[in-house]
Amino acid sequence: MTASEPRLLEKLDGSPTDIEAYIKVGGYEAWRNCVTSMQPDDIVGELKKSGLRGRGGAGFPTGIKWDKVLNHRVKERYFVCNAGEHEPGTFKDRYLLKHYPHQLLEGCLIAAYTVRAKAAFIYANHEYEEERKNLKQAIEQARAKGLLGKNVLGTGRDLEIEIFEGHGSYVAGEETAMLESMQGRPAMPRQKPPFYPTDFGLYGKPTLVNNVETLCNIPRILRKGADWFTQVGTEKSPGTMLFSLSGAVNKPGVYEMPLGTPLRKLIEEFGGGVPGGRKVKAVFPGGPAFSMVTADQLDLPMDFDALKKAGTGLGSAGVIVVDDATCMVAQTLKFSNFFKNESCGQCPPCRMGTLNLAALMTKIEEGEGTQKDMDTLLQLCGFVKGTGYCTLVTGAAVLVQSAVRLFRPEFEAHIAQKRCPFQPVRTAVGAVS
Ligand SMILES: Cc1cc2nc3c(=O)[nH]c(=O)nc-3n(C[C@H](O)[C@H](O)[C@H](O)COP(=O)(O)O)c2cc1C
Structure with missing residues (x-):
């Protein structure tokens, strides 16, 4: 294990939908451990120690969120993976759904099991047809191995994960709008308070909602440990993050970098710089809903707190580069x-x-x-x-x-x-x- 090893993306030797390729690199080991030898409080404890923060936009500490649902006085709980992804310039969840369906599924199983969810869902963007197909295939392969379904790993417990075809709008990715649409109502955000689905979620019951990327981080954190995870990133934003890079760059794509890496490295090294000899004029570091930064700010560290301090935000790390020919x-x-x-x-x-x-x-x-x-x-x-x-x-x-x-x-x-x-x-x- 080295500090430069990616924290999120496992190197798979085989097709993303081949369960054996995933198992070969340690896949489903964390799930087995959770079911056979870990208590939910231990799982939450390790997540808290890792300092993992939600990758869906708000950067909320994941361990704290799981704790709230696990220790809620209401025992009927639900789990939903938010794979709505509809923001311009953000396409990293699509990448994960397509290339890492087993890693996501393992994260979902652990999440649903830990909070003792009565039912578990993946709310997936309706346009991501191929990605949903991969996910369905992964679910069937895991079922065939006894990793989900009836009598999971011989424990006598049942656990199903259902794919819910999303509503297909940006707002439907907002967690309360998502839950409304899952209940057959218009995909419109709920009036707050109550503020969080952890208190009032699906059918009004405590619900754990996590982003795809957040959940993909879980199996490796539990298998390799919180100390391994925190070796990269910053103290308050540990680990790595997937950056969706688009706009005026030679090599747009999805890149994994430690949190706190300068924006310049993403644009110049990973993205291959701006095409046509043009220069950077502005960058949306966290999608269109956060303030832009200008060319003199390219040394900004890309993490939740540094960007907030600079008057903008990381959001779900949809980085859009604008060149100097742009109005x-x-x-x-x-x-x-x-x-x-x-x-x-x-x-x-x-x-x-x-x-x-x-x-x-x-x-x-x-x-x-x-x-x-x-x-x-x-x-x-x-x-x-x-x-x-x-x-x-x-x-x-x-x-x-x-x-x-x-x-x-x-x-x-x-x-x-x-x-x-x-x-x-x-x-x-x-x-x-
Ligand atoms: C307009 C709007 C759209 C959003 N879209 C998404 C989305 O597509 N996927 C997502 O995970 N979170 C989205 N969010 C954030 C969710 O409400 C929620 O914070 C997130 O799913 C929680 O997961 P996390 O703690 O793992 O980040 C959106 C929020 C707003 C306000």
Whole structure:
């Protein structure tokens, strides 16, 4: 075991859906140990010691979340793996579902077993057809080996994992909206409080919800130990993370790096730099819902706390690189339209806020904006931030605020020239819609 060894991705010698290839590298060993020789409190204790934080966006400590469900006074509990993944620029869960279905399944089995779940589900993005197929195959192979189903590993206990085809919207990935849609209701976030599914989840019962990547970390942490896991990463963000790298880079893809690695290494070494001899103009280090950073911030360590301190966030590590030929108004508009289209429309600040932010951004991009529109834009951001039932509208406001703060001269140029000064209009991620 070395400090440079990946903490998450096992090197498989064989097909991802071949259970033998996974078993050969120690797969399902942790599951066997959990069932035969570990108590749920020991499992939670090891996770707490590892300091693992959720990879779905909020970075909540995983061990603490499991503890809350395990020790809840209500004994009817559920477990759901969140594989909704619908944010632009984030595709690492898809990678895991496709290439590591057994590792995910093992993580799910351990999670459901540890919290004594009555039923366990994987809520999977409806567009990920091939990935769901791999997962189904993995489940059947594990069943054939007695690893799940009736009388798991001869213990007399039954445990099933069911795949639930997701609703297919961004908001449906928000955990309470996901649970609502699983109960046959519209995929809309619940009003808070109660704040967490650990208290009020599926059918109103305590529910453990974890992201795909979070769960894929579990088997190796338990097999190799928390001390091994914490050898890489930072004190408060231990381990590695999968970074989905897209936009203006030569080699977009999914890369595993220790938390705390500088952003520059991801873009220049893993991503092969910016194509066409262009330069980095901005980066979304945590997807479109967090503030952008600029080219002079490429030495920022990519971990939860460092990015928060820098006024942005890691989210689920969907890193989008924007080059210097890009119109930042057009780029921002593209994501403003995404938030408008994906707002579920339930709460008025989000419904109206995302609509009006996109309308004002369109006006400015098309050369019809005024100084008053700029004032209204920023005022609106201030009004809606922090008001929704979920954080969608806050993300929409943070996006616009960061674009104006960092690239105000470009907004001013659109107003002064009454057109987009970038001809033809280019964005780093797809065309302007
Ligand atoms: C609008 C919105 C969309 C989200 N989409 C996802 C998603 O696709 N997958 C995911 O795991 N978490 C998503 N989340 C975060 C979940 O609500 C939740 O925090 C997460 O699944 C918890 O798992 P973790 O503790 O393992 O990170 C989303 C949150 C919001 C506000």
